[in-house]
Amino acid sequence: MTINTDDFKSIPVLDLSRVETDKAGLLADLQAALVTVGFFYVKNHGIPVEFLDATTAKAVEFFDLPLEEKLKADKINSPTFLGYSVQGNEITKNKKDNREQLDFANELAEFWKPGQPEYERLTGPNVWPDEAVIPGFKEAILEYWDRTHELANRLTHLVAEALGLPADALDKYVDQNQQHRAKLIKYPAVDALAPSDGNQGVGAHRDTANLLTVLYQANDMPGLQVQNHAGDWIDATPMRGTFVVNIGTGLEYLVDGVAVATTHRVLNPLPGKGPRYSIAYFHGARLDQKLYPTPMPQHILNQKPATVVTDTAGFQYAALYAQNPGLYAVVNRMSSHRDVAGKWYPELSKEHGIDVSGVNAGY
Ligand SMILES: O=C(O)CCC(=O)C(=O)O
Numbered sequence: 001m002t003i004n005t006d007d008f009k010s011i012p013v014l015d016l017s018r019v020e021t022d023k024a025g026l027l028a029d030l031q032a033a034l035v036t037v038g039f040f041y042v043k044n045h046g047i048p049v050e051f052l053d054a055t056t057a058k059a060v061e062f063f064d065l066p067l068e069e070k071l072k073a074d075k076i077n078s079p080t081f082l083g084y085s086v087q088g089n090e091i092t093k094n095k096k097d098n099r100e101q102l103d104f105a106n107e108l109a110e111f112w113k114p115g116q117p118e119y120e121r122l123t124g125p126n127v128w129p130d131e132a133v134i135p136g137f138k139e140a141i142l143e144y145w146d147r148t149h150e151l152a153n154r155l156t157h158l159v160a161e162a163l164g165l166p167a168d169a170l171d172k173y174v175d176q177n178q179q180h181r182a183k184l185i186k187y188p189a190v191d192a193l194a195p196s197d198g199n200q201g202v203g204a205h206r207d208t209a210n211l212l213t214v215l216y217q218a219n220d221m222p223g224l225q226v227q228n229h230a231g232d233w234i235d236a237t238p239m240r241g242t243f244v245v246n247i248g249t250g251l252e253y254l255v256d257g258v259a260v261a262t263t264h265r266v267l268n269p270l271p272g273k274g275p276r277y278s279i280a281y282f283h284g285a286r287l288d289q290k291l292y293p294t295p296m297p298q299h300i301l302n303q304k305p306a307t308v309v310t311d312t313a314g315f316q317y318a319a320l321y322a323q324n325p326g327l328y329a330v331v332n333r334m335s336s337h338r339d340v341a342g343k344w345y346p347e348l349s350k351e352h353g354i355d356v357s358g359v360n361a362g363y
């Protein structure tokens with residue numbers, strides 16, 4: 001398969017079974033996808049579609065719960081920013097996102113103590129709905145986390161190799177005991193919204209500070225779009241059984257800009273179509289030490305396209321990220337969820353000019 005290196009009109013599909021049969025060819029295609037597109041589908045990734053269907057059913061069951069049950073898992077209950085956000089709680093580019101979501105992660109105990117860095121408060125147990133109300137939910141969602149985490153680790157090794165580095169070159173940016181965040185998302189169709197809500201499911205953004213996003217488009221509902229270098233929006237149409245993988249600004253920073261964190265957005269489904277569901281897993285870089293870009297091989301640096309349309313507002317705290325990724329992570333979370341910031345981080349919010357009486361401002 002050849003990928004057009006001038007610009008892209010579609011998102012490449014990579015067959016991971018080629019690791020066994022044609023690894024060099026797979027890595028060449030992955031390199032082109034990383035440098036030029038920043039997005040690719042993966043198929044034959046080893047996670048059975050039946051398992052993905054069962055996870056989707058659990059996600060739908062959660063969103064179908066009465067609001068009062070979902071609100072028992074509200075983010076406001078915890079300093080971790082894990083838990084439920086009611087529809088319209090997040091703002092991207094000064095417009096309300098029409099989606100509801102449950103943020104979750106691998107289950108870790110709280111370990112922050114007063115006097116330790118504030119970012120350590122991001123790590124802690126999930127905020128679950130009541131097990132009696134949705135039996136088996138926690139187990140199903142944590143198993144999904146395990147499987148996508150394993151896939152993200154495999155992909156991180158392939159990404160390093162595709163960029164001319166040893167397979168383990170990016171491992172030092174990940175702490176094996178850290179928490180990686182993920183979310184179940186529901187985007188209602190526009191006829192389930194108020195006319196003034198528009199159709200912004202999530203506004204144009206780049207994924208901030210993570211290495212890779214492994215996204216499962218959980219039903220056959222279009223809406224995800226990726227911006228090419230000319231500024232055109234390219235549909236990432238759901239393909240059953242595949243994942244969509246994209247680059248976060250963390251990886252872009254750590255590989256000296258050769259893998260591109262591409263701007264994307266989601267539009268709510270058209271009237272009468274019903275909701276769109278997705279599950280996003282964000283493979284994070286470690287928060288506990290200053291990170292430095294890896295020196296990249298010259299032949300890889302030479303692959304950088306001359307022009308890339310990027311959404312610089314999507315990485316508004318870039319300088320802080322380079323300085324202190326842990327602090328960056330809290331500031332970013334606080335900016336997105338100002339209600340949680342006001343409750344759990346009043347001092348830190350003030351210090352970083354985050355107006356906790358103001359609107360949430362995702363990305
Ligand atoms: O739901 C999707 O398809 C994409 C979600 C997304 O881009 C995000 O949450 O960062």
Ligand SMILES: [Fe+2]
Nearest residue numbers: 205206207264
């Ligand atoms: Fe995203």
